Amino acid sequence: MRYKVIAIDMDGTLLNSKERISEKNKDVIRKAEKRGIKIVLATGRIFTSGLHYAKGLGIDTPIISCNGGYVSNQDGSQVLYKNPIPTEIGEKVFEVGKEEGMYYHFYNENTFFSTGMTKATLKYYENNQSLQGKDKINIEVVDNPVEVIRNKNIDIFKITFIEDDKDKLMSFREKISRLNGIEIASSWYNNFEVMNEGVSKGTALRELCNILGVKKEEVVAIGDNENDISMFRFSGLSVAMKNGVEIAKKSADVITDTNDENGVGNAIERYVLNN
Structure with missing residues (x-):
């Protein structure tokens, strides 16, 4: 072959x-x-x-x-x-994350939106120090993610939840998997990621x-x-x-x-x- x-x-x-x-x-x-x-x-x-x-x-x-x-x-x-996450589905995901007190961040193609100054956010800031021009990632810490996707009219391609407590993470993954219209996968031991259905x-x-x-x-x-x-x-x-x-x-x-x-x-x- x-x-x-x-x-x-x-x-x-x-x-x-x-x-x-x-x-x-x-x-x-x-x-x-x-x-x-x-x-x-x-x-x-x-x-x-x-x-x-x-x-x-x-x-x-x-x-x-x-x-x-x-x-x-x-x-x-x-x-x-x-294939972005529809706004109404993204809002539901944010709502469930807020109810459970979960940290998450989300992306469009060039901006990292974070709901807090965590290790993940700081890592992006640190990485930016050695990058130039278009290689730098836009970083925004936001209080109200729903307002961001409504008012900025941007495509959101992925929402990442991070939690070192494995039991809490798996319990939350089970809960959020009941939502319609999403796809879930994991890329690391302490996270799972939400995309639009079929992505x-x-x-x-x-x-x-x-x-x-x-x-x-x-x-x-x-x-x-x-x-x-x-x-x-x-x-x-x-x-x-x-x-x-x-x-x-x-x-x-x-x-x-x-x-x-x-x-x-x-x-x-x-x-x-x-x-």
């Missing part, structure tokens, strides 16, 4: 534990691109954050961001697909492949977490990271090395370049 597209998750996959792309991963990805293989970054992060890492690869890569809610070419000049990385990857004229059998997907499983189901070859969660590893065709052991580069060499 000649693979034509490789979709790669970022956190826990392409990025090592220091949130950097190793030289080995960069080198192998560039070799794949030179062979005519389209590299796609697929992240739960805001588009602007994906853009920063795409530039670091030095190649032209479409970016699937916000867990599949927003897909654009690398410079952001052409939106290839988007996932896999759906976005399918839409992108339709645009590129690529069959699902010609796609490789590499990831580490629950929100990557939809890509695994769509792809011809699914690769889970050794450091990934069990449900992701059980859903994949093969398992590669960890994100600190160049797992992405090793998998592309083994299953694509040398196959």
Whole structure:
């Protein structure tokens, strides 16, 4: 099989534990691109954050961001697909979060809206210090999220709830899953993320492949977490990271090395370049 597209998750996959792309991963990805293989970054992060890492690869890569809610070419000049959360559904999600006293933040394509100055918010501020121009993420701390989405008339692509108390998080996830019109996935041990119904990385990857004229059998997907499983189901070859969660590893065709052991580069060499 000649693979034509490789979709790669970022956190826990392409990025090592220091949130950097190793030289080995960069080198192998560039070799794949030179062979005519389209590299796609697929992240739960805001588009602007994906853009920063795409530039670091030095190649032209479409970016699937916000867990599949927003897909654009690398410079952001052409939106290839988007599927935002309807305002009325977003308001319901905010309402339930407020009732339960949960912290959450939410994104459009370039702005991080936070309901408080938490570690997550401060991390974005810190990351901004080393970024320039369009790489910087707009950050807004808001008291009333409902007013934001009503008055600013903006698209919201993802709402992320964070809670270190696992029992509280799972109980709240169960409660919010009763709402109609939403999709839920997790990208980290202490969070879950809400998107519009039907939105996932896999759906976005399918839409992108339709645009590129690529069959699902010609796609490789590499990831580490629950929100990557939809890509695994769509792809011809699914690769889970050794450091990934069990449900992701059980859903994949093969398992590669960890994100600190160049797992992405090793998998592309083994299953694509040398196959």
